[in-house]
Amino acid sequence: MSTLKVFTDIQASAGLLDWLRNEIAPHELLLPAKRAASVLVEQASDPLIAEADIAFGQPDVASVLNAPRLRWLQVSSAGFTRYDTPGFRKAAKARGLVVTNSSHVYDQACAEHVFAFMLAQARQLPRSLKTRCTNSDPAWTMLRESSRLLLGQSVSIYGYGAIAERLVGMLAPFNMEITAVRRQPRGDEGIRIVTPDQAIAALGEADHVINILPDNADSRGFFNETVFRAMKSGSVFYNIGRGTTVDQDALADALQHGPIEAAWLDVTDPEPLPEGHRLLGLPNCHITPHVAGGQRGESRVLVAHFLENFRRHLNDGALLNRVIG
Amino acid sequence: MSTLKVFTDIQASAGLLDWLRNEIAPHELLLPAKRAASVLVEQASDPLIAEADIAFGQPDVASVLNAPRLRWLQVSSAGFTRYDTPGFRKAAKARGLVVTNSSHVYDQACAEHVFAFMLAQARQLPRSLKTRCTNSDPAWTMLRESSRLLLGQSVSIYGYGAIAERLVGMLAPFNMEITAVRRQPRGDEGIRIVTPDQAIAALGEADHVINILPDNADSRGFFNETVFRAMKSGSVFYNIGRGTTVDQDALADALQHGPIEAAWLDVTDPEPLPEGHRLLGLPNCHITPHVAGGQRGESRVLVAHFLENFRRHLNDGALLNRVIG
Numbered sequence: 001m002s003t004l005k006v007f008t009d010i011q012a013s014a015g016l017l018d019w020l021r022n023e024i025a026p027h028e029l030l031l032p033a034k035r036a037a038s039v040l041v042e043q044a045s046d047p048l049i050a051e052a053d054i055a056f057g058q059p060d061v062a063s064v065l066n067a068p069r070l071r072w073l074q075v076s077s078a079g080f081t082r083y084d085t086p087g088f089r090k091a092a093k094a095r096g097l098v099v100t101n102s103s104h105v106y107d108q109a110c111a112e113h114v115f116a117f118m119l120a121q122a123r124q125l126p127r128s129l130k131t132r133c134t135n136s137d138p139a140w141t142m143l144r145e146s147s148r149l150l151l152g153q154s155v156s157i158y159g160y161g162a163i164a165e166r167l168v169g170m171l172a173p174f175n176m177e178i179t180a181v182r183r184q185p186r187g188d189e190g191i192r193i194v195t196p197d198q199a200i201a202a203l204g205e206a207d208h209v210i211n212i213l214p215d216n217a218d219s220r221g222f223f224n225e226t227v228f229r230a231m232k233s234g235s236v237f238y239n240i241g242r243g244t245t246v247d248q249d250a251l252a253d254a255l256q257h258g259p260i261e262a263a264w265l266d267v268t269d270p271e272p273l274p275e276g277h278r279l280l281g282l283p284n285c286h287i288t289p290h291v292a293g294g295q296r297g298e299s300r301v302l303v304a305h306f307l308e309n310f311r312r313h314l315n316d317g318a319l320l321n322r323v324i325g
Numbered sequence: 326m327s328t329l330k331v332f333t334d335i336q337a338s339a340g341l342l343d344w345l346r347n348e349i350a351p352h353e354l355l356l357p358a359k360r361a362a363s364v365l366v367e368q369a370s371d372p373l374i375a376e377a378d379i380a381f382g383q384p385d386v387a388s389v390l391n392a393p394r395l396r397w398l399q400v401s402s403a404g405f406t407r408y409d410t411p412g413f414r415k416a417a418k419a420r421g422l423v424v425t426n427s428s429h430v431y432d433q434a435c436a437e438h439v440f441a442f443m444l445a446q447a448r449q450l451p452r453s454l455k456t457r458c459t460n461s462d463p464a465w466t467m468l469r470e471s472s473r474l475l476l477g478q479s480v481s482i483y484g485y486g487a488i489a490e491r492l493v494g495m496l497a498p499f500n501m502e503i504t505a506v507r508r509q510p511r512g513d514e515g516i517r518i519v520t521p522d523q524a525i526a527a528l529g530e531a532d533h534v535i536n537i538l539p540d541n542a543d544s545r546g547f548f549n550e551t552v553f554r555a556m557k558s559g560s561v562f563y564n565i566g567r568g569t570t571v572d573q574d575a576l577a578d579a580l581q582h583g584p585i586e587a588a589w590l591d592v593t594d595p596e597p598l599p600e601g602h603r604l605l606g607l608p609n610c611h612i613t614p615h616v617a618g619g620q621r622g623e624s625r626v627l628v629a630h631f632l633e634n635f636r637r638h639l640n641d642g643a644l645l646n647r648v649i650g
Contacts, residue, residue: 011466108474108476109472109474112444112447112448112474112475112476113448115444116441116444116445116447116448116450119437119440119441119444119445120441120444120445120450122437122441123437123438123441123613123616123617124616125441125445125450125613126454128613128614128616129451129611129612129613131613131614132597132598132605132612132614133597133614134596134597135596135614135615140614140615140616141336143614143616143619144616144618144619144620144623145619145621145622145623146621147434147438147616147619147620147621148620148621149433149434149437149620149621150437151433151437169498170498170499172497172498173494173495173497173498174495271459271460272457272458272459273457280457286454287454287457288448288450288453288454288456289453289456289457289458289460289465289468290460290465291448291449291453291465291468291469291472292448293469294468294469294470294472295469295472295473295474296470296471296472296473296474297470298469298470
């Protein structure tokens with residue numbers, strides 16, 4: 001086999017890049033002059049990609065499509081919105097370009113993050129961590145009364161992929177009633193699956209509504225006024241998918257006037273929300289800054305996942321997390 | 326059977342007391358003039374208890390021992406420290422008095438609470454809920470890097486009772502290495518059990534140390550300087566047992582100078598900690614005000630648990646949560 005050239009614009013320490021270089025040898029690593037500050041941000045075009053057989057990171061769309069030798073792109077995030085267009089898919093197909101993502105790297109962390117949200121809400125942590133009171137104070141009794149058990153509650157999950165699968169596994173000891181919305185039910189999910197047209201009806205029964213939808217033409221603005229109004233009184237909304245799937249004004253209304261009790265968001269549109277945004281002023285809206293996928297040693301896990309796929313690419317080509325092509 | 330008299334000083338709504346009265350009829354409910362503001366606080370002596378066959382709540386020790394007809398006391402908390410003395414046990418035995426507690430009511434909520442603590446720490450929620458930053462900010466990268474997965478980590482549990490059993494069930498999907506410390510291993514725990522004399526050695530391996538010890542002569546001050554020093558660097562300490570089991574100065578030292586990364590406490594000594602207390606000033610010490618057992622409809626669950634035991638008392642006497650006698 002001839003020597004392959006692997007272009008990467010990922011953010012990583014010199015040590016980690018050395019590891020990557022050693023692991024792919026005798027194949028060659030190409031590094032742009034300026035590297036990414038984030039796994040999520042589209043990178044500036046770099047002429048080096050024109051020489052590459054493989055790219056790993058967040059190269060801009062035009063560079064990818066103009067790179068004559070490029071056969072495989074591994075996106076360093078779970079989301080791949082900028083490549084997920086009919087135009088890109090068509091061009092990729094025409095020239096035999098395969099795209100994989102790094103969702104496997106983030107699945108467990110994302111599932112743990114949304115589960116942390118669920119338990120923090122159930123145990124009223126934002127309030128109870130700020131409350132110092134005696135055991136006979138009315139505030140104490142109210143705080144205890146406002147806590148609830150996850151045990152036996154109901155959950156509705158929008159976007160049934162790898163994160164949802166892990167989450168469903170985590171919820172098993174809690175005997176929850178779980179419904180998931182999936183465009184194409186496979187029948188082997190082990191939980192109740194409904195299609196998007198049945199989703200609104202299922203919504204009114206759920207104590208917890210979990211949004212893991214990716215950003216695409218179908219999902220954009222999916223959680224709108226109609227959807228929020230259909231939710232159960234006192235239910236909780238979580239978003240670890242993409243901010244664009246939510247009409248944030250409709251969410252703010254539902255938080256202020258019901259029916260929902262609280263929202264926990266790891267993603268918003270834009271990120272971060274501008275100062276003075278309505279959602280920032282609501283005490284029942286809890287926001288983390290797109291860190292659900294984060295974990296100690298994340299870059300190393302990201303590179304390890306690429307190396308696993310690189311070996312597969314050299315071997316039989318059965319790539320993990322294949323999303324296009 | 327003659328009509329029994331049931332004395333209760335629990336805090337409950339008139340509706341709930343009516344329910345209790347109806348459920349035990351034709352047996353009689355005796356209510357003191359002034360009722361409890363908390364399930365945890367010892368109540369003032371009330372002359373009515375002298376007529377009672379059964380008591381439910383937190384009656385003071387002297388009243389219990391002086392009540393000539395009393396055969397069974399159900400304490401309305403999980404803790405029963407004030408009755409857990411050699412003197413009380415001896416007097417109870419001499420007159421055939423049985424004591425049950427309400428631990429069953431609080432098991433699930435307490436286990437969910439400590440699990441919420443574990444996930445909130447792993448996902449860095451106290452910090453990430455306050456951070457508004459862009460996806461390329463160094464603060465963002467640091468926040469992601471400081472998050473960790475529970476998956477595959479190790480846990481050491483002190484005090485292996487019903488709460489720990491439920492917690493172990495919840496941790497199953499996370500493939501954690503779990504060790505529990507128990508005075509008398511039964512062999513059917515399904516996890517690694519060590520006795521208190523082996524506990525310090527086991528401590529150095531644990532990423533998470535969970536204290537569910539009750540308050541008694543053996544446990545008081547158990548978590549002292551020696552114990553905290555033996556903990557693993559970067560580990561996390563949780564307490565949902567009793568505040569008296571911890572040397573709080575030693576804990577503050579361990580939080581300021583290592584080895585521990587953070588502490589999450591639902592109990593302290595005293596409760597609440599006085600203003601200006603060292604632990605209140607530490608950013609890595611997170612405290613909730615003894616609400617781990619709280620849940621919506623708690624009083625109703627508490628009464629339902631008593632009624633279950635009342636039926637057992639009338640039937641074969643095989644009471645749940647029997648702790649003395």
